[in-house]
Each structure stands twice: as C-alpha cells, then as structure tokens.
Amino acid sequence: MSDTRTTLAIIGTGLIGASIAHGVAASSPEMAVRLFDAAPAVRARAAEVLPGAVCDSLEATVTGADIVIVCTPPGTMGAVGAAMAPFLKPGAIVSDTGSVKGAVVEALAPVLPAHVHFVPAHPIAGTEQSGPDAGFASLFQGRWLIVTPLDRPDPAYQAAVETVAQLWRELGSSVEFMDVARHDLVLAMTSHIPHLIAFSVVATAEDLETVTEGEVVKYSAGGFRDFTRIAASDPTMWRDVFLLNREAVLELLGRVSEDLTALRRAIRWGDGDALFETFTRARRMRREVIEAGQDIDQVNFGRTPPGR
Amino acid sequence: MSDTRTTLAIIGTGLIGASIAHGVAASSPEMAVRLFDAAPAVRARAAEVLPGAVCDSLEATVTGADIVIVCTPPGTMGAVGAAMAPFLKPGAIVSDTGSVKGAVVEALAPVLPAHVHFVPAHPIAGTEQSGPDAGFASLFQGRWLIVTPLDRPDPAYQAAVETVAQLWRELGSSVEFMDVARHDLVLAMTSHIPHLIAFSVVATAEDLETVTEGEVVKYSAGGFRDFTRIAASDPTMWRDVFLLNREAVLELLGRVSEDLTALRRAIRWGDGDALFETFTRARRMRREVIEAGQDIDQVNFGRTPPGR
Secondary structure (H helix, E strand, O other), rough: OOOOOOOOEEEEOHHHHHHHHHHHHHOOOOOEEEOOOOOHHHHHHHHOOOOOOOOOOOHHHHHHOOEEOOOOOOHHHHHHHHHHHHHHHHHHHOEOOOOOOOOHHHHHHHHOOOOOOEEEEEEOOOOOOOHHOOOHHHHOOOOEEOOOOOOOHHHHHHHHHHHHHHHHHHHOOOEEOOOOOHHHHHHHHHHHHHHHHHHHHHHHHHHHHHOOOOOEEEHHHHHHHHHHHHOOOHHHHHHHHHOOOOOHHHHHHHHHHHHHHHHHHHOOOHHHHHHHHHHHHHHHHHHHHOOOOOOOOOOOHHHOOOOO | OOOOEEEEEEEEEHHHHHHHHHHHHHHHHOOOOOEOOOOOHHHHHHHHOOEEEOOOOOHHHOOOOEEEEEOOOOOHHHHHHHHHHOOOOOEEEEEOOOOOOOHHHHHHHHHOOOEEEEEEEEEEEOOOOOHHHOOOOOOOOOEEEEEOOOOOOHHHHHHHHHHHHHHHOOOOEEEOOHHHHHHHHHHHHHHHHHHHHHHHHHHHHHHHHHHHHOOHHHHHHHHHHHHHHOOOOHHHHHHHHHOOOOHOOOHHHHHHHHHHHHHHHHOOOHHHHHHHHHHHHHHHHHHHHHHHOOOHHHHHHHOOOOOO
C-alpha cells in the first residue's frame, strides 16, 4: 500500500490514449498506468493489446491517480469530467488531448473540483486510424504538443503545468504554450478545415461513384487518394471538433469559399493569369512546411509505386 | 543511314517527358531516343541528366521519328503540333500525355498531317515535382495509362494504337481505353478538383499566414501539410488543365460547393448527425482506394515521424 510510483490514468483508449500508454511504457516504465474506456468491447481489446492495467470503472481508474489524461472525443469531456470529479484526489492533475481547446476548457473546468489542477493540452499528431490497435509509442515523437494553461499563476498550478509538459517531452514531443482562442484559430486552419474539405470532397465523389461505376476509385492516384486518407479519420471525433470549434471553422470556411469562388470565376472567364498567380503562391508553402520539419522531403510522401 | 531501330521523339522534358526517357532507356534500350524542350535552359539541363539525344530544334527532333510523344503543358500542344507537322514522316505515330483529352484532341488533331496516326493518351502518374531532374524510370510502374483513341477503325490506325499501348506497358503501366468526354469527367473528379481545392486552401492559408505569424506552417502536420504537397505541383500545367477542362471542372466544382455549403449549414445549426453521416460515408472510400491498389496500406502514407 506504500506504492510511491506516479499513477497515470488514461481515459479513452483510442488512437491517442493507446499511443500514450505505449509511449509511457517505453519512456517512463516506472509509472503505474491505468486505462479505461466507456465502451466494453474497446475496453476488452485495450486489455489485450495495451500495456497498463485496464479498469472496469471510471471510479477505479481515477481514484488515487496523480495524473489523469482524458483522451475521449471532445464532445464527451464535460460528462467524463463530471463523472470522475468525486473520485479525484486533492492535488491531482487533470489534462486532456482535445483538438479543440475553448469548448473543452469551458466544459471541463467548471465540473472539476477546486482541489485539482486542470492543464488543457493538445498533441499535434495522429493518423487516419482509430481504436486501441491503432496506437504506437512513437506517434508523438518530433511532434508539437500545445498546452493552453488556465490563468492561474500560483506555484502549485505552474508545477502541474510543468509536470504535464515534462510527460509529453518524454513521449518525444516539443511543448509550446498558447492562448486558447489562438489555438482554436490556428488549428482550424491547419487541421479542421483540411479535414472538413477532404470529408466533403470525398463524400461528393462517393455520390458521383454511382455515375462513374467505380472509376473514381480506380483512377484515384491522380490526387484524390490523398483526400481519402484524411477523410478516413474517426467520424465521431471530427463531428465533435466541428460542433465545438464552430466559430473559427465557420469564419475560415467563409474565406476558403470566397477564394474558391474567385478561382471558379477565373476558370469560367478563362483568366489564366489569376490561376497561375494563385497556384504559384500556394506552391511556396510546401517548401516552408518541409523546412519547418513538418513533412518529409520525399516525392509523393516517399510512397513506392503500389503494385496491382 | 540504315538504322532500323525505332526512333522515339519526346517533346517537353519536364517530369513526364524525363520519366519516359529514363523508363525507355531501362525497358527498351534498343530504341533511339531524341529529346527537345522549347526552353533553352531546360534543354541544357536535359542534356546533362537525361538519357537520349537532346536536339536543338523541333525539326531535328521529329524528322524521321517513328513515334513522337508530346509532353508539354496541355495549352501548348496545338502550337507544338502545328510547328512539327511539316517534318513528320508518313506513318509516324503522334501521341501525347495531356491531363485533359477533349481540348488536346481538338487542338492537335486538325493541325497534324493526314499521313500520321494521332493516338491521344494520358498516364495517371506524377509527383509534385517538375523539370528534367524530377523524372525517374519507375514513375509509371503499376499505374494506369488511359488511351482515348480517335474513331478510326482502319487497321493501320489500330496498329498505331497498339504500338502506343505496348510502349506504355513496357514502362510498367496498365493500359485502359476510354471515351474522351468520360476521361475528362472522371479525371476532373479524381485529379483536377482535388488539385484546385488544395491550391485554393493553401493560398487562403498563405494569406492568413500574415495574421498567424508562421503558425500555420509550424502546426501543419494536423492535415494541412498533405494539401501543400498537392499544391506544390507545376502551376503552368495546372493553369492549362483548368482552362482546358473548364466544363467538367465547373460542373463538379458546383457539386463540391453545394456539398460544402450543406456541411457548413450543419455546423452552424449544430446538426451532428448530418456531419457524422457524411464523414462515415467518406471514410468508406479509403478502404476501396487501398483495395483497388491505388495507395499504400500504411498509416500516414508510411511517413516516419520527421525530426526537427
């Protein structure tokens, strides 16, 4: 009963929760890790494939835990917080991995007891796959982790922020701090809008597929296949992201639609100069992304030609 | 002077022309290959890095050639055809690699002499890079090559179609035949629309970048980086594609805009079910693309986490 190890509770064993479990097992094997997922089938699978102790209830998972990381879809975080609140020990650190920070802070902060430290965070990492089997230890390696701390200058809170930052550094991430509203605007552009547009274009093509008898899939290597990868991401998580980051997404979507309408007009009027100027401006961004270390510098993402 | 080898003339030494040169050197070393590019600097570079004889004029390149493949931007093909027409020998085969077939056939067919066989073709292969240095022999390996033959049932023409098909098979492609209009509709969906949207979204982000002080690039790994790869493609080529496949692109863009507007409304009204349904439908397409052998079955395209 005198276990002095840090106890980490991971709530939600999808791609992110599962990857944290693998990563901590590799980088901080001295930590005691507990896992929980609300879905019994997912929980059973987590018990088979993930390191750590899978618990049968939220209460058993968080009771006595030093750090609790909520990795459930953003729309569920308020309810998860309320359900676990009675069992959180004084001084416990609660963090999350939500892709939206404003709405998650609004939902979680009020339901957590005053005696815990809430440190909102967001790893800029992921794949198009989901569930416990999708997790892997190196997911966060060389990726950004954004912390959006509450406005609480007391040393105990600042120490909690540092504990969370350090945990992510040990998973291989570089930690940055950001204002909640700025996070939600920047991520709307870098992540939410590209996903929404990929989902939309692929769904349009799916409708059209009845007309083209499979030819959209057959000839998808011309560019469309890249959109299908993004559109393969978890529908539940993304539904929540768009509902919860509504304001920033709608604002940017307005800009995107305007710019697309301008290109449409340029095509209709045969204005090749306008097209060329836009395309040239867009092209420059690729070099910047590679120079920033955010993508590999290999043609076609290094894909080898797949056989058929 | 009694050279009985087949002479292949490649006009345009960008990504596609250069890759054909490399591919033919590897698969059909018995062919005599001649290369030409209208830009002197590109031509000089082609002479340094490509197998085959780089000629100083279009006339020298096509005179006596058995097969001529025009690999220039689609908007230039009519002019190239007219310029080389006087020098084409009777029975020569003229083919092209244009991403648009309707407009290219309309531009090329009338300017070519009646004594040559024009076989329009389009390899569904490419990367985001351009120029002679971008070419490599395996670009067409395991990829589709679409031939859109003219309506000419005479055996000499049919033999020319088969010669072109065989040349591409030797480069590793699988050859399919298609109607011109259908090609332009299917490719608008699988290639032209994804490129237009990627160009547009990346250009929007580039505008916004002044506001976000580099943060869009910094956090681009959330999805945006994939759009920048597509948007890195050659602006000249793509300008021509949109101008020349205007009808199909505008029609599909109308559908895409409608569907995006519907998603926008669903976000505004908080209609999570509509979002979830669309995302789930889109997700299914990924599996189909992988099963069709059009992309690799590895998370994140098999990208390893880039260091920083």
